[in-house]
Amino acid sequence: MFDRVQYKRIAKKQLQGRWLTPILATLFIFAISMILVTPSYASLFRNLSNMEDNLQIYENGYSYSVVNSGTKNNPGLFMQLILYFIMGVMTIAYTHLFIVLSHTTEKLSFSVFLNGFSLWLQGFLGFLWMMLWIILWSFLFFIPGIVKAISYSQMFFILAEHPQIGVRKAMRISKVMTQGYKGDLFVMFLSFIGWYILSAFTAGLLYLWLVPYQQMSFTNAYHALKTRALETGNLKEYDFQ
Numbered sequence: 001m002f003d004r005v006q007y008k009r010i011a012k013k014q015l016q017g018r019w020l021t022p023i024l025a026t027l028f029i030f031a032i033s034m035i036l037v038t039p040s041y042a043s044l045f046r047n048l049s050n051m052e053d054n055l056q057i058y059e060n061g062y063s064y065s066v067v068n069s070g071t072k073n074n075p076g077l078f079m080q081l082i083l084y085f086i087m088g089v090m091t092i093a094y095t096h097l098f099i100v101l102s103h104t105t106e107k108l109s110f111s112v113f114l115n116g117f118s119l120w121l122q123g124f125l126g127f128l129w130m131m132l133w134i135i136l137w138s139f140l141f142f143i144p145g146i147v148k149a150i151s152y153s154q155m156f157f158i159l160a161e162h163p164q165i166g167v168r169k170a171m172r173i174s175k176v177m178t179q180g181y182k183g184d185l186f187v188m189f190l191s192f193i194g195w196y197i198l199s200a201f202t203a204g205l206l207y208l209w210l211v212p213y214q215q216m217s218f219t220n221a222y223h224a225l226k227t228r229a230l231e232t233g234n235l236k237e238y239d240f241q
Contacts, residue, residue, distance in 0.1 A: 002184035004191060004217070007224065011216035018107050022212035025097055025113040029090050030207070036086065081128075088127030089120045095160040098212075098219040122159045126167045130155055133171075150182045151175050157222040162240045169239075176234050177225040188221065 015022065096116030100108060130152045138145030154174035158165060165173070178185060192214050199206035229235040 002181050004188040007220035008217045010220050011213055014101060015212060015216055021108045021110050021113060023208045024110055025094060026208050026211045029094060032090060084128050084131065085124045088123035089117060091127060091156055092119045092123030092160055093117045095156040098215050099160045102219050102223060119163050122163050126155055126159050129167045147182060150185050151178050153185060154178060154222055154225065173235065173239060177229045181225060
């Protein structure tokens with residue numbers, strides 16, 4: 001049975017007295033994300049400004065290619081790979097922190113989060129492989145893309161807890177673990193929407209509490225799905241070796 005209320009209740013107990021490191025890790029990721037996002041928005045506004053200027057030139061009788069000027073500053077494949085690399089590494093490090101939190105009751109230092117960066121290869125390849133398939137499924141329609149994203153949602157938990165597993169195998173295991181529980185995972189995600197709306201009115205401060213709480217809750221859901229898959233025989237212990 002998938003009990004999201006219990007996973008969230010346990011998450012609060014697990015984080016009690018141990019909020020500092022998860023909050024610092026969340027703040028670190030927010031800071032990196034802002035550094036990555038700000039240049040993208042600046043480039044977008046520059047392109048929009050260029051398009052407006054070029055449109056005015058065209059109206060004055062000059063021939064100018066608006067399409068070319070609006071796209072020449074777009075990031076190429078190399079920059080996209082760098083973005084995927086950073087996102088993958090941060091995701092695996094963050095997931096690693098909560099996997100460790102779920103296995104101990106002791107307070108953890110910030111170094112535990114930093115140790116997760118040693119899994120940079122698993123993080124990058126996992127993020128790249130997952131995004132590839134989500135994008136391909138999204139070409140069919142928006143809904144299949146969401147369904148597959150949920151189906152692959154356990155990949156980083158698997159890679160963080162069992163880094164010796166390859167990304168393709170981790171994806172296959174995630175698909176088995178989420179079989180029959182995709183709707184439950186989706187509803188669990190929706191149960192945090194109200195908190196996200198409320199956080200928007202706190203200048204983002206509430207996010208520092210909300211994101212660790214959500215991640216810890218989904219970490220508990222991962223352990224429950226893994227245990228259920230092993231109990232039903234859908235997965236064996238050697239699948240995680």
